[in-house]
Amino acid sequence: MKSSFHGKIVEIPGIYADNFENAEHQNARAYFLSHYHTDHIQGLHSRELLDVLIRNNVIIYSTELTAAIIDDDKNDDRIMQCVRGLKMGPNLITLPSIPGYNTPEFCLTVTLIPAGHCAGSTMFLFSTETMNILFTGDFRINNNDLPKYKLLHHNDEPIKINTLYVDTTFLNTKYDYFPKRSESVAKMLYEMKKWLNSDETNAIALHTSAKYGYEFVFNEIYKNLDVKVSVGAERWRFYSTIPHLVPGVTNEETKIHLCRKYLTNQILPLKNPLQSVQGYTKIKIKTDEIWKPTMDEEWVNRFRQPYNPAWMDYCDPYHCNDYHKLACGLNRKTMRFKWFQSACHVILNNKCAKYRGSLKYDVIETKYCMQYVKHLRSRCELECPDNLDPVCGISGFDNHVVLFRNDCAFERANCRSGLLEEYEKVDIKVCSYYLNI
Structure with missing residues (x-):
């Protein structure tokens, strides 16, 4: 996983944001973290960074909530000696001198402005006597929110931003509505x-x-x-x-x-709705599903590889930016169709399949998924009989097991599900085992 930003705030020597790599060579005077997402914290928990922070008396600044998240996720208690949570609004901080360089201490006003991206996310407005530098990080703002950003105004007039570091992930006409x-x-x-x-x-x-x-x-x-x-x-x-x-x-x-x-x-x-086990004679039921527990962890992870932190980041769906551009995937071995958020998500699924134990899919034209959906809908049963002849199914999506009222209910679930043929029929003993009956 690479950092989303090189980190250097050029206008203020020694300031770095959302990049903690190569700490020994950066001569940093202070670090700033806009939010705790993987592509913004590269190097944060490295021994190299910790040594530099302690040796040079360098502080990592963030919101109070992000600081709490760092504390919860730390692998060395000493890092919290070098983390400061700032309140929203203006904060006055002191930048230390850089050892071996003719760089004296320096006072800087840092204003934290809500970014609306995730828990603890913020923008940083760096203000000196001569300039304002705004670092947005990842942010989400709609037009109605703009008047609320008083911190970007002075005497009811927008302040002058001399330099703007802005995230451009969704700066594209195809993302015309959120x-x-x-x-x-x-x-x-x-x-x-x-x-x-x-x-x-x-x-x-x-x-x-x-x-x-x-x-x-x-x-x-x-x-x-x-x-x-x-x-x-x-x-x-x-x-x-x-x-x-x-x-x-x-x-x-x-x-x-x-x-x-x-x-x-x-x-x-939840309470087990099977009031009488033998023969399923008395069942309290309001839908087609009699009982819907989740398979145990051992069964769910039967194909997964041993955990490694590297592939957790590697398989993060945030690598894909083409959201809302649906793609159709086909597993040719099982002839199973599946919708994906984008072609990028298909590729990511395939690359990470061996870790997740999931199927691999070829990208095909979306018309085939649409035609298959129409095929399912055309034979979708609107009503099912009330006879009790339980059928056990397992979801190919998240591995939960479902006990259906009868075969018609099972077929209707596959027909009406948001996934194409989500459930696979398995021996009734599987449901019996997980229901302890």
């Missing part, structure tokens, strides 16, 4: 509230694709639904250190749980 975060959260809250109100026994499992970045969502859930999100012990260890920043989470049982893929012990334990 939904507002408020729109996405409002839709999610509507669906959650409807589900929780429909039955007092209903619960919700939240599956997130990244470890950090959903804290705003958790807080909005708590604010609007008055229910905190229950998290596992590992996540709570971190969140409990910053309760003022993430009030929407708890380590106690609630109806909303945060679940991480492959960590089945964090999934909310």
Whole structure:
């Protein structure tokens, strides 16, 4: 994984942002971290950087939340002696002199401005007596947010930016629309509230694709639904250190749980709906699915290679920027079709398949996936009989096992699923084992 930015703020000697590599050769006076994502923290946990920080009295500056994340993810306790969390708004810091160079101490005003990208993300406005330098990092702003950025104004007039370091990942006409975060959260809250109100026994499992970045969502859930999100012990260890920043989470049982893929012990334990095991004679059921547990970790990871930190970064989907440009993939061995977010995601899937234990796909024209979907929909059963003849299926997407009411219900799930033929029919003994029946 390469850093997304070379790091050097040319206008102020010794200032580096979002790049911590080659520390011995940079003569850094201070480092700044806009947010804790992999392509912005290269070298952060290296022994080389730590030695330079301690020897030269150099500080890494970030937001308070990012500093807490560094503390949670550190591999050497000493690094926290060199990390300072700054508050949003203007901060006055002192840059140390550079040993062996004619560079005296220097006072600098650093203004932190919300970037709207992820948990703890910020822009840095470096201000001297003669210039303003704005480093955006990754950011997300819509037009309605612009008036809120008072820190970029003086006496109600925009300040002069002498130099702008701006992220240009989505500076392309093909990305003509991004939904507002408020729109996405409002839709999610509507669906959650409807589900929780429909039955007092209903619960919700939240599956997130990244470890950090959903804290705003958790807080909005708590604010609007008055229910905190229950998290596992590992996540709570971190969140409990910053309760003022993430009030929407708890380590106690609630109806909303945060679940991480492959960590089945964090999934909310719901009551088994099989009231009488023998012959499946009495089943409390509201949908086609009788029971839907997740396969245990050993089964899920049966094809995965031993963990290595290198391929965790290598397989990160953030390497792909062509989001929303759908691509169609075909595994020719199983003749299985699958939609991908982009052709880049197909390539990334194939490169990482041996680590993840997933199928490899060829990129084909999207019309074939569309035709296959139409084929599925054309034979999709609208109604299924109520007879009980259980069928066991396993999802090829996230490896959960599902016990369906009957064969028709199984076929309808494959027909209506957002994935093409998601479920594979397996021996009923598989479901019996995972249901302990």
